[in-house]
Each structure stands twice: as structure tokens, then as C-alpha cells.
């Protein structure tokens with residue numbers, strides 16, 4: 672993000688307006704509404720699950736990418752080598768604006784990045800993307816209420832995962848318990864985003880933006896929307 676872009680963004684936010692994204696030279700029509708964006712992601716995930724992915728990133732696409740971007744959807748996804756929205760939703764480069772952080776938590780830096788893509792680039796949808804077998808959520812469960820000190824910055828991270836979700840302290844089924852915590856953590860992100868960002872809250876209120884949460888099953892590849 673250069674200085675000019677930041678200034679344009681600040682101006683756009685001050686006016687309560689989103690600047691029009693740069694023209695794209697793609698051959699396919701980008702989703703124009705939040706519901707169209709959801710439909711495109713659902714269709715792309717079905718292709719991925721059925722091993723019928725269509726997206727490619729040929730060298731011939733690079734000049735258009737270098738000229739600008741207009742990502743129709745944005746993501747908070749976990750920092751995990753098995754989670755890639757572009758692959759999971761069968762989208763080419765330039766279609767998705769992806770932020771990544773362990774536990775897909777809502778930090779100030781993530782909020783600012785999402786405000787940029789919504790206010791300046793015109794993204795229609797934000798997806799908070801949890802996933803099965805999430806090590807960050809598992810660590811948060813394991814180390815909550817413990818007197819053991821985790822090293823480095825990990826305590827700050829896991830506190831943000833588990834504190835928003837009040838769960839039974841004695842899980843009978845650890846796998847279901849983890850799955851429930853992953854879903855809760857993703858779902859809670861919606862209200863956190865809205866509460867922490869007047870920019871995003873206003874975009875949702877005006878109908879320009881939807882924020883949804885969901886979980887990708889790593890085994891099947893299927894993404895299930897858990898809250899919208």
C-alpha cells in the first residue's frame with residue numbers, strides 16, 4: 672500500500688464512500704453484490720471438492736494483475752499450511768483479499784487491512800475462515816486455566832481465541848469439543864469485526880458488505896457456512 676493509496680483511502684473513509692476499484696481486464700464477470708460473492712465462493716468450493724477446479728494463473732494474466740486489483744471477497748484465515756482460500760474456493764489471483772493469522776482472530780492490523788479492501792478496493796464480502804483440526808484453537812483449549820506459562824507471545828494469541836467462547840470445561844468428546852470451539856471462534860469474529868470497525872459496520876448497514884463465518888473440513892475440502 673503506497674502513500675497515495677493511503678491518502679485516497681483516508682479520503683474515501685472521511686466521505687463515507689468507497690472509491691471505485693481499477694478496471695479489470697478479466698474475461699469473467701466479477702460478483703457485484705454480497706450475495707453474488709457468496710454464490711461464487713459456494714460454487715468454487717463445490718468444484719474444488721469434486722476435483723473439478725477451473726482456475727489457473729497463466730503468465731498472460733500478470734499484466735492485468737500488475738495494473739490493479741478488485742477482489743470481490745476478503746478473508747481472515749488461519750496461519751496454517753493447509754488452508755488456502757484461493758485453492759479451496761477455486762479462484763484465480765486477484766479475486767480474493769486474504770489476511771492470515773493463527774486462530775483467524777480479529778486484531779487491529781487485520782481490521783485495518785479489511786477496511787482497506789472494503790473501502791478502497793470494493794470487496795463485497797468478508798469471510799472468517801476456520802478449519803478442522805486447528806492447532807491454534809486446540810492449544811487455546813489445552814492451555815486455558817493452566818498455570819503453565821507458554822513461551823513468547825503465545826499467551827496473548829490463545830487468550831483471544833478462547834476468551835470469547837464460553838465452553839464446558841470438561842469435554843466428553845474432545846473432537847466435537849474442538850470442532851465446536853473452532854465454529855464458535857469463527858462465528859464470534861463477525862460481531863468483533865462490526866464492533867471494532869465503524870467502517871465495516873457502516874458498509875454492512877448500507878448493504879454493500881456481508882460478513883460471514885465458516886469452517887473448512889481439511890479431509891473433504893468442503894467449506895460450511897456456520898453464520899451469516
Ligand SMILES: [Zn+2]
Nearest residue numbers: 749751805806
Ligand atoms: Zn488453525
